[in-house]
Amino acid sequence: MAGQGRHAQRRPPRWHWLLLLLILPIVAASLLFEGWTTHEVDGARTRRACTSPIPKSADNGSPxxxxxxxxxxxxxxxxxxxxxxxxxxxxxxxxxxxxxxxxxxxxxxxxxxxxxxxxxxxxxxxxxxxxxxxxxxxxxxxxxxxxxxxxxxxxxxxxxxxxxxxxxxxxxxxxxxxxxxxxxxxxxxxxxxxxxxxxxxxxxxxxxxxxxxxxxxxxxxxxxxxxxxxxxxxxxxxxxxxxxxxxxxxxxxxxxxxxxTWTERVQGTALIWTQSVGHAFASSMTWALGIAGGLGMLRLAMLAFLARVHVRRQQRYRSGAPWLHEVTEPVTVLVPAHNEEAGIEATVHSLLASTHRDLQIIVIDDGSTDRTADIARSITDPRVTVVQQPNSGKPGALSTGLRYARCDIVVMIDADTVFEPDALYRLIQPLADPVVGAVSGNTKVGNRRRLLGRWQHLEYVLGFNLDRRMFEVLECMPTVPGAIGAFRRDALVSIGGVSDDTLAEDTDITMALWRAGRRVVYEETAIAWTEVPSTLDQLWRQRYRWCYGTLQSMWKHRHALVEVGTAGRFGRRGLTYLALFQIVLPLFAPMVDIFALYGVCFGDSLQAIGVWLGFLVIQLVTAGYALRLDREKLSALWALPLQLFVYRQLLYLVVIQSVVTALLGTRLKWHRMHRAGTANQHLLREPVPYSGSLPSK
The missing domain is CATH 3.20.20.370 (Glycoside hydrolase/deacetylase)
Structure with a gap:
């Protein structure tokens, strides 16, 4: 989904990247110089034994x-x-x-x-x-x-x-x-x-x-x-x-x-500044490594422990709870689409093949210039409605869809998402609790055959789905993903519908629901397959928008930190977690890599490699546990060590750029990802012709 909307005012400035390219070599040179001055390069501290005495003319005791x-x-x-x-x-x-x-x-x-x-x-x-x-x-x-x-x-x-x-x-x-x-x-x-x-x-x-x-x-x-x-x-x-x-x-x-001389003094002053920068940076690396390592270990420990708590809680609930009932109400599914001809047909067919049959599917064509609307109209099922509008962005498309919705339960999905047959039914079951305002489904990567897809697959399992288990236990879920999320219509109305204040409307909606006193939960058995970026450029653009939109949402809902009740609980837990582990930790993460490289080149190589391998082993164990909980093959773990060399650096650079852009107050525009329809392979069965009555208000 890629509209222009009100955020298409101007591109982020490029000068701060030029500034970064200027600063990095200076810091690198200063750090290299610091390594040299501490004898960690071309070491010369150990003196060898004499091979020959000094000349006799010098050996007279004179100093x-x-x-x-x-x-x-x-x-x-x-x-x-x-x-x-x-x-x-x-x-x-x-x-x-x-x-x-x-x-x-x-x-x-x-x-x-x-x-x-x-x-x-x-x-x-x-x-x-x-x-x-x-x-x-x-x-x-x-x-x-x-x-x-x-x-x-x-x-x-x-x-x-x-x-x-x-x-x-x-x-x-x-x-x-x-x-x-x-x-x-x-x-x-x-x-x-x-x-x-x-x-x-x-x-x-x-x-x-x-x-x-x-x-x-x-x-x-x-x-x-x-x-x-x-x-x-x-x-x-x-x-x-x-x-x-x-x-x-x-x-x-x-x-x-x-x-x-004056020239010698200038050169000396430059040397002092260079050494000061290198020494300060080298000294700060120790603190930064401690902060990054501590936060990373804390996050992994929290994820593993609270994921286990979530599993036990879900097992207890599924064993039978008398106060819950089966949800069989009709559902409106909103599918905003902009130039999604590659995947729109598979998406709609996967919905029509759902075991939950009582559906109203609204495809909102948001100013597409391809065959998206024609393909959607060619699907001859009375449950499918196609609405066309000028391009206004995803929030505008969802708002249009809400005006056409006839059901009290609304599911919002992306136009490249393919649902498992029982995903829709499982997704809406937690709404049996009237306090629950929204439910997050389990998004899986459909195009995972290539290395970049495998990296994102690991991130979805370890970084997203494991996070959501923890968030549900702590009652502070910050985001219901745009790919698969269910909402109560009255809850959406109570927060004013879908806002276009941020580039992450899904995060904005979720935070607003918490502040309105509604709970947001995670249903890991509601599985949908999505198409992820297939190039580094597309990935950068997507994550840049996500990160920047999350920063906008956090700032918009910052007052939750001092509110009471459900809103305050979300603010002090959810916003604090996001600030520490999705902003501060990525900002300090480069120090881990720099420390490892610095240690290998200039210091105790074995110690540096040992620290790096220690982090890797802990991540492998945690990732293995996450894959097991998600019923995924452990064979995907082979790509994790490679992820630490390219993928992780890209993600924390995205965070750095997003923070800089936010501090500069720059507006961003939506960046559209080119779809190839690679999630279509997970369409498990063809839709069954519908003969029932359509949902009505």
Missing amino acids: VLRITDDNVETAQMPLRTAALTFDGGPDPQWTPRLLDLLHAHHAHATFFLYGTQAARHPELVQRIRDEGHEIGSYTYTGGDLGTASSVRSRLELSLTQSALAGSAGVNTGLLRLPHTTAADTMCGAEWTAARRATDQGYLLVAATPRSRKPPLGVVRQYSHTALGYQEAKKLLANPQVGRFSTVTAGLGRPSLTTPA
């Missing part, structure tokens, strides 16, 4: 080295001079304490900083600079340059310079290679890395061996930790040290911490 060609220059601190150096950081807890300690002793030190930490805590880098201390490079992430790839080795140094330029506006010519202490630890592959660094103009700073003690000149190496704080405090109290200085000041050389 400061400059390598030029084949020459090695070394230097020591003068007598009674100690250069305090701190590796790593800045650390938000211990760096301020170290600075306070140095200030109290009127001492200066050299801070060899991680570039990644400098980008995260620029205010600490600025304080180090402003208080007269010297800044050196400890590489960007602290990776072992001897084992790192050549690309990473260059980036470790250049990115640190950018981070320092962006955070404090400085560059540095001092470098301490991570995982080294005294000069003789710069052996093997590390010496090769040291040569590459000095070729770029760096002065290498190691530490004086612990065997050399004041009053001899020393370069002491401490960390930004409690232990480093205590050791530095002990050295500062040593009376044998007459002077505490930075490395270059102790050697009597000009400082190698120099101002950065």
Whole structure:
């Protein structure tokens, strides 16, 4: 069914998709960079054993080295001079304490900083600079340059310079290679890395061996930790040290911490922003995964438990309840149709073949441009009436049909739906309870032979029909599907008929009935076969309309949250469920996929795959239970893992676009799905000629 109606004002804007396409690469790049900086890509934390010692000219215990060609220059601190150096950081807890300690002793030190930490805590880098201390490079992430790839080795140094330029506006010519202490630890592959660094103009700073003690000149190496704080405090109290200085000041050389250029500062600021985005996104993934996982597990647990409650309740009712009676009243069936020539004949014939014979079938041709009306008129049965009108949309067609209805029970169906012979009879039986205003039937996918059809089949069984069992137990059914639903005529009249306020008139009607004090139930034995979209484009358009219409309906009936009685019960249960599991959960669902991909590429692959497989197993078990309740073959489960790679992403992207469109206040139009009549194969028998009297008011 696809009318234009009052919602055909304009298409949703495309600019927000362009914005999304712009944002996604930025986020992806930031996340990739975050993975790289935490050594989850091209890891370089584990240092291999030395394969060869450093040259003898460098192995003299001196802590400061400059390598030029084949020459090695070394230097020591003068007598009674100690250069305090701190590796790593800045650390938000211990760096301020170290600075306070140095200030109290009127001492200066050299801070060899991680570039990644400098980008995260620029205010600490600025304080180090402003208080007269010297800044050196400890590489960007602290990776072992001897084992790192050549690309990473260059980036470790250049990115640190950018981070320092962006955070404090400085560059540095001092470098301490991570995982080294005294000069003789710069052996093997590390010496090769040291040569590459000095070729770029760096002065290498190691530490004086612990065997050399004041009053001899020393370069002491401490960390930004409690232990480093205590050791530095002990050295500062040593009376044998007459002077505490930075490395270059102790050697009597000009400082190698120099101002950065304007271009370098801009590049550094961009680096800091990139790292901040990646770090924030990576950190938020943990929370998002927890929320998505928690909601997903809660939903599956609720579905399984309440579905079991529903099954037991139905078994008890069917064993015989004295206050219920068989419903044999005549029924009006409304079939709105717009360009439905492929399936209209099968739909009407399936209704005429129903075991419930007392029918009035009204086909409302809503401005079709094909042979829909001619095919419907060719069906020579007095119970079939064809009404034609200009195209006005599905709500308008249903309203027209209601004006022609002669029965107190009204069934609304889609023009591509094929009924089981006993479906109509079973559908109307719950209306024996006068409080029940509407009944939802069990919609099954007719065209399920292809993969996309199988995915939708699983969704209908797991996501729709299992949901409806839960909704009936909780008394908060939000939607009687347009494909198969029965209503009391007086209930429809009490809510003003079929409204065209939303694109999901079935959801709008159902919510209005709850607010009017009527119950809505589910009859799983009333089975109808429907044709689902056969292409991803058609599926997108259909689900986009469904989701957007549901958002409209939720907003329209939001006051049910604070109402009392049946309306309040529906609002606090039904609307809350929809908000959590059909809006919030899909919005967070991408985080599960991103976390899995991020973990496989950058982190613990086995852990990430294990988490993903855990979700899959739980879904398989739940889906298997749902298929069993619906008397469907378990062989359909093979398509579920594949559904998680394409189908699920499409559905949550639909939700994201719908939410954005709703926030923008954009009107949508009906999107018509091309029908191929593929549900016709489920027409079980030909209609039996009718010889009785027609229903009358």
